[in-house]
Amino acid sequence: MAARTLYEKIWDEHLVAAPEGESAIMYVDLHLVHEVTSPQAFDGLRLGGRGVRRPDRTLATADHNVPTDPLSVPVKDPVSRRQLEALEENCEEFGITVFPRGHENQGIVHVIGPELGVTQPGMTIVCGDSHTSTHGAFAALAFGIGTSEVEHVLATQTLPQQRAKTMAVVVEGPAPEGVSAKDIVLAIVATLGTGGGAGYVVEYRGQAIRDLSMEGRMTLCNMSIEAGARAGLVAVDETTIEYLRGRPGVASGDEFERAAARWREFVSDDDAVFDQTVTLDAADLAPYITWGTNPAQVVALDGVVPDPADFSDPDVASTTQRSLTYMGLAPGTPIKEIPVDVVFIGSCTNSRIEDLRAAAGVARGHHVAPTVRALVVPGSHRVKRQAEEEGLDQVFLAAGFEWREPGCSMCLGMNPDQLTPGQRSASTSNRNFEGRQGRGGRTHLVSPVVAAATAILGRFATSDEVSS
């Protein structure tokens, strides 16, 4: 058989039918469901007199809407409450396992799949959420779908699909000290642009990628969609396998070893050919931040706010001007002189235990600046419990951070955690779109250590500026 990329291997293995003149039909191994993009799909099933084909391949959790207040506080927003109730009712009706607010396994859908071990190499995974690409860190083909497709998967456990083009993004060499997975992916999105990955499945390769922990690889794959790619992949290696060992969803003993042997096949063949290859030198990377209103508008923390006049393309110049106006920034301002109002550590990009450890490491022994509100929102109850066992909650609380209940929270402000008009945030999330964190809010995307240092100094800062 001809050499194949990782994507092609997974694709071939999941092809149910390839009817002449029609889209191919791809099998879905795992369908993750949350409250926001599913109610209309369940309604569609009822209207069509259809059921859920494979409840045993469907798993639901509440995440987007849940308040991060103490669990004793009820959901105040009646519209949110209704949506959360609808998820539970729909799952009950169709026999789907669901983790409602407060459940021990509840959390952000892209945090719980991996931590429960139900995200596994070689699988196809879909969810009505564009950051489903996160699961690609496990060499699973995982991508976001819309509500019509959610209904389609519920009814048929398949999706009509076109085969994607393949792109290798190679980050060569070891990443310098202080450069995190978030910085790597911000550099990649800046290089590809918001549309550069459209039509492609991206496989991340190279030493800087192999050096990443699974948490780091999830951060990386999470933001594939910000470069327009529906899915990102990292090949299986021993880091993948050791992460999965002992998780609830995986087998144990000899059965685990047999599964691991199969998983090790989910790598691109040595001589596989990608449709496109983009190479970055890790030595060139630094801590990054977004300055504008799309995630490709990136600059180093040591840099300055760009000047529209620096761009020869008139469209880019006008887009830059528009972004700067919204962000309330003047060209040439040093990034590290910009004060912030809110720091958000959380989201499916950066709310895992390693992220919290990194942020706590910076915060330990310091205090949040008096002008800053700083929130830490763990990605799941499992992450929260583990962090509390390690005493990270006490580090954050002593430093003046809020320690909140898990959920998507301020990443998209569907719950009460929002920016007010004009407020500026340093956020470990994935999107700096206009109004994303609250109407008129100004979002800057950063890594967890930059977020923690920024909270302490009250302006954008790198972790080396906070003495340890």
Added chain:
Amino acid sequence: MKAVRVIEGRAVPLERADVDTDQIIPSDWLKRVERTGFGRGLFSEWRDDPSFVLNDARYAGATVLVAGPRFGTGSSREHAVWALMDYGFGAVIAPSFGDIFRNNSSKQGLVIAQLDATDVEELVALIKDDPSRLVVVDVERMQVEVPASGWSRPFALEAMTRERLLNGWDDIGLTLRHEGEITSYETRTSAPTLEGIFDDAGHVVAH
């Protein structure tokens, strides 16, 4: 979905690049469990601005939206498509689109016509010159036309998407014609299921 052969009407030029789905329909609107009524939320953060193009009376009742590159990137929310259609749009013309948005549109019958950036600029100039000029997006012939100006450009549609639009076919029904193959696949796949991992209350069952 309803069959769609031709979208014809006034067109409104949205001269912005990177209009993500958060802009098309802000997240506050995503809490609803209904599928209708999202038109009021369309571009709601921009519509407060009297100079925003959707507030320009000359474009009232437009059925075609002409946008900048990378329209509909970001969040997978199909609510963006529901909002555009509920507002009255039947087609969107732009130089490029977000992949998930394009997919979602095809499921709902919102016609996505991708033209070269220079052609989109020409079209925008024609519309701004006379906003009353009718724009035609013809799915069957895969053409965008401004008949009063004798202007037309072809656009590409995947063959299956075109057939589905023209016939109003339901995707689930189409797939279920292959149910035998799905069942056969399920008997040979070794991909694990969730069976036995959780009890009825969703707690992990000890190994």
